Amino acid sequence: MPINITMPALSPTMEEGNLAKWLVKEGDQVSSGDVIAEIETDKATMEVEAVDEGTVGKIVVPEGTEGVKVNELIAVLLEDGEDAGSIDTSAGSAAQAPAAAEVPAAAASTAAPATPAPAGPAPVAADGARIFASPLARRLAKLNSLDLKALSGTGPHGRIVKRDIETAIAAGTGKAAPAAEAPKAAFAPAPATGPSADQVLKLFDEDSYELVPHDGMRKTIAKRLTESKQTIPHFYVSVDVELDALLSLRAQLNGAAATDKEGKPAYKLSVNDMTIKALALALRDVPNANVSWTDENMVMHKHADVGVAVSIPGGLITPIIRAAEEKPLSVISNQMKDLGKRAKERKLKPEEYQGGTTAVSNMGMMGVKDFSAVVNPPHATILAVGAGEKRPVVKNDALAVATVMTVTLSTDHRCVDGALGAELLAAFKGYIENPMSMLV
Numbered sequence: 001m002p003i004n005i006t007m008p009a010l011s012p013t014m015e016e017g018n019l020a021k022w023l024v025k026e027g028d029q030v031s032s033g034d035v036i037a038e039i040e041t042d043k044a045t046m047e048v049e050a051v052d053e054g055t056v057g058k059i060v061v062p063e064g065t066e067g068v069k070v071n072e073l074i075a076v077l078l079e080d081g082e083d084a085g086s087i088d089t090s091a092g093s094a095a096q097a098p099a100a101a102e103v104p105a106a107a108a109s110t111a112a113p114a115t116p117a118p119a120g121p122a123p124v125a126a127d128g129a130r131i132f133a134s135p136l137a138r139r140l141a142k143l144n145s146l147d148l149k150a151l152s153g154t155g156p157h158g159r160i161v162k163r164d165i166e167t168a169i170a171a172g173t174g175k176a177a178p179a180a181e182a183p184k185a186a187f188a189p190a191p192a193t194g195p196s197a198d199q200v201l202k203l204f205d206e207d208s209y210e211l212v213p214h215d216g217m218r219k220t221i222a223k224r225l226t227e228s229k230q231t232i233p234h235f236y237v238s239v240d241v242e243l244d245a246l247l248s249l250r251a252q253l254n255g256a257a258a259t260d261k262e263g264k265p266a267y268k269l270s271v272n273d274m275t276i277k278a279l280a281l282a283l284r285d286v287p288n289a290n291v292s293w294t295d296e297n298m299v300m301h302k303h304a305d306v307g308v309a310v311s312i313p314g315g316l317i318t319p320i321i322r323a324a325e326e327k328p329l330s331v332i333s334n335q336m337k338d339l340g341k342r343a344k345e346r347k348l349k350p351e352e353y354q355g356g357t358t359a360v361s362n363m364g365m366m367g368v369k370d371f372s373a374v375v376n377p378p379h380a381t382i383l384a385v386g387a388g389e390k391r392p393v394v395k396n397d398a399l400a401v402a403t404v405m406t407v408t409l410s411t412d413h414r415c416v417d418g419a420l421g422a423e424l425l426a427a428f429k430g431y432i433e434n435p436m437s438m439l440v
Contacts, residue, residue, distance in 0.1 A: 002087050003052050003077040003134065007061075009070045010039060010046050011350050016216070017041050018066045019074060028056045030077070037063075037074075043217060043317050043353060044346045052132070054079050058087045133160035140165040145175060217315040225374050235413040236372050237421040239429055243388045243403040246274055246435040253329065267330040271388065272308070272362050276332055277438050279360060279383055280304035280324035282427035289424040290357050292378040293415045299378070307359035307379070308336060310343045317343050318376065320356040329438065364388060370406040380412040381424070405432075 007017060018040040030036060030050045037048045057078035061068055068074065076087050131148050133141070137160045141148050144165070151168055153160035201209075214222070250269050257265040283290040283304040292299035304325045307318035319339035321332055342348050358380070361373040364387035373384040388405040395402075407428070411421045431438050 002057060002082060003054060003079065004073055005036075005050075005075040005077055007068045007070050007072045007074050008039070008048055010041055010048075011043070011354060014041055014070060016067050016069045018216075019061050019063055019068050020045060022059060022063045023047075024056050026056050026059055030054065030056060040346070041216065043220070044348045044350070046349065050077070052077055055082075057082070131160065132158065134162065136162050137165050144169055147175065150175075215314055221315050224376065228374050228377060232375050232377065233413040234372075234375060235411045235416075235418060235421065236408055237411070237418065237425055238370065238406060238408040239425045240391075240404050240406050241429045241432045242393070243271070243405050243432065246271065246432055247388075247403060249435045250274060257330075267333045269329055269333050270336075271364075272360070272385070273329055273333040273336060274435065274438065275362065275383075275385055275432070276306050276308060276321055276324055276336070276360055277327075277329055278428050278431035278435075279358065280306050280321075281431050281438060282424055283358060284325040285427045286420070286424045289381060289411075289416050289420050291380050291415050292357065293380060293412055298415055301357040304358065305356045307353070307356035307376075308339075309359060309361040309373075310340050312344050312346070317348065317353050318356065318359055319343050319348055319353050358382065360385060364405065370408055372408050373410050375410050375412050377412075380415050381421070382410045383428070384408040384410065 007019070010017065019037060020040045021038040022036070023038065024030060024034075024036045031053045032049075032051055034050045035047045036050050036056075039046055039048055054077040056075060058076040059074075060076065061072070061074040078087075132153065133148055134155065138148065140146075140162065141151075141160075146165065146168055148160060150173070151160055151164055152158075154164055155161035250271065254265070254267075254269055257267050259265050281304075287300065290301045290304055292301070303323040305320050305322045306324045307320045309316050309318050319336075319342075321327070321335055321339075324332060327335075339348065339352060343353070356379060359373075359376060359382040361382060362385040363371060364385050367387055369389070370386040371384050373382045375382050384407065386406040386408075388403050390401055391404040393400055393402045393404065407425070409421050409425050411417070416424070
């Protein structure tokens, strides 16, 4: 039977996406792993691969369509011997559901929902290999509490099809283990809501504004950071650090960089690169601060994966330097330049900006003296970096001038309290003011 291709969920938070471009056309042959489309999410543009083989029988959603919901039908694939006449997309995304008459008699005793449940993601076997099953087979297996991993397929290339489900039902085999009862949710007060759109607009003359709809990125930023401020008890610790030694070492290292045939240096360190390294080393030295909070456990991370806030049109994104405590400054610098460039082009892969154990937000380059950043879960900390500027300081009981930078650590007070945050900042300050220690 025809195989439905639906809008994939390319990240845990994705609810809809824009179908930017089809890379195949109706009548094309595709195999599992072939890139068939480009999808724009709230953060990036990503390629979508086929998970089945066959012929593209129908493209349901044209390229350029915005706001396509996850699991909505976007195309139909035909198997060997099938023709386009067997495709029915008259009901839009509801065409994914089979007619009620197709449900085997053995399942009739189970009350079916008014709207058939989506097939869900393709199952995988214990060894990680993907289990191939038709959308109808997956739905019938779910309806009858069957475990596809326990079944054998008789369809093309071992694919599990409707008759395999009917055989298992008749034989009473392949039953899935009963799901554990979900724990009762703890009482939580309803989140506060702000004024409605009508209430806001009534405060202004109709001809004094224009409305610009929010795009997906802005909606996601608003949702996640509102949740952060409502659910995470923020705590802030600030410290001033002197930069003169770091600036001197940076100049020496950049001057010593090898050049290629075109005279281009192998690396060019920035203060931000050295800040990333210093924070990663500080987290290595203070491992109790390199954590994430869950209601059941403290997640103790083995590496400092440092996200770096990058401003892009319409919002920001946080690409991650993985295991930054282990990487030389030159590697961090070059990786950051590559990630920053692709972030602005919306070409990052989800694994390049999702997760991480902490983050750096540097507004010093914009002339900002100091500020406080919002913790972005699953992180428990974020470091806000201000501008380095000449300030009067007291050294050896005498007034002097030094280049000073103010940094503010925002923490999730559930797991990084004031004393621990102060310990982390002291370690960070030590690396910044004694930068040679970052090279050891």
